[in-house]
Amino acid sequence: MKHMERTDQIFKNLQEELKKGSTQKSHPFRYFTLGTVGLERSARQRTVVLRKVSEELQLSFYTDFRSKKIIHIKENNKVGLLFYDPERLLQLKIEGLATIIKGKAIEETYSNGVPERARKDYTTALAPGTPLEDPKVIEYLKKENHFCVVEVTPYRIEYLKLQQPEHLRIRFSKRQELWSGEFLVP
Numbered sequence: 001m002k003h004m005e006r007t008d009q010i011f012k013n014l015q016e017e018l019k020k021g022s023t024q025k026s027h028p029f030r031y032f033t034l035g036t037v038g039l040e041r042s043a044r045q046r047t048v049v050l051r052k053v054s055e056e057l058q059l060s061f062y063t064d065f066r067s068k069k070i071i072h073i074k075e076n077n078k079v080g081l082l083f084y085d086p087e088r089l090l091q092l093k094i095e096g097l098a099t100i101i102k103g104k105a106i107e108e109t110y111s112n113g114v115p116e117r118a119r120k121d122y123t124t125a126l127a128p129g130t131p132l133e134d135p136k137v138i139e140y141l142k143k144e145n146h147f148c149v150v151e152v153t154p155y156r157i158e159y160l161k162l163q164q165p166e167h168l169r170i171r172f173s174k175r176q177e178l179w180s181g182e183f184l185v186p
């Protein structure tokens, strides 16, 4: 029972830290590595910004609907998220299911949540990743945008804190909407 209290407390803390990552600009969890695996089964990773963490621990980021990561997610919505805090030597490996949200449902997020200068990220005439002659000459769309939100619902979180005398490694799993943790050999 005591063990359970301990892992529950750690889960609460990690939830708080993730929330801070989405609200505090200098927090180490502001950026994370997103891993996807599409149909060709090779792992792809990239850095994205953590935009929102809901009460149910859904984690959101913004992207261009035409990007490779979206193609991957459409093929296979199982994704991996990697967070690392170098000061606390703390790593979170999150496994979850990604949902792509586009169109009317997120018009307000785009109008209020994306500053003018960042909108160009979602309005290039050519899709992101298209080869370019001159990086200074990029054409932007005036009316349309390809903005979308990806929301990840985690089902497993692995917590690892390097510390003395013993490192701490815990696997949290979600079953029937409830999270429980078990200690693992680090």
Ligand SMILES: Cc1cc2nc3c(=O)[nH]c(=O)nc-3n(C[C@H](O)[C@H](O)[C@H](O)COP(=O)(O)O)c2cc1C
Binding pocket: 031, 044, 045, 046, 047, 048, 049, 050, 061, 062, 063, 064, 067, 068, 069, 070, 128, 129
């Ligand atoms: C600091 C930093 C933050 C980034 N944030 C985002 C982001 O929030 N969303 C995004 O789509 N790409 C972001 N990128 C770019 C991605 O890492 C990636 O290069 C791009 O999205 C194309 O990835 P893809 O071809 O795998 O889809 C960021 C890159 C850096 C260096």
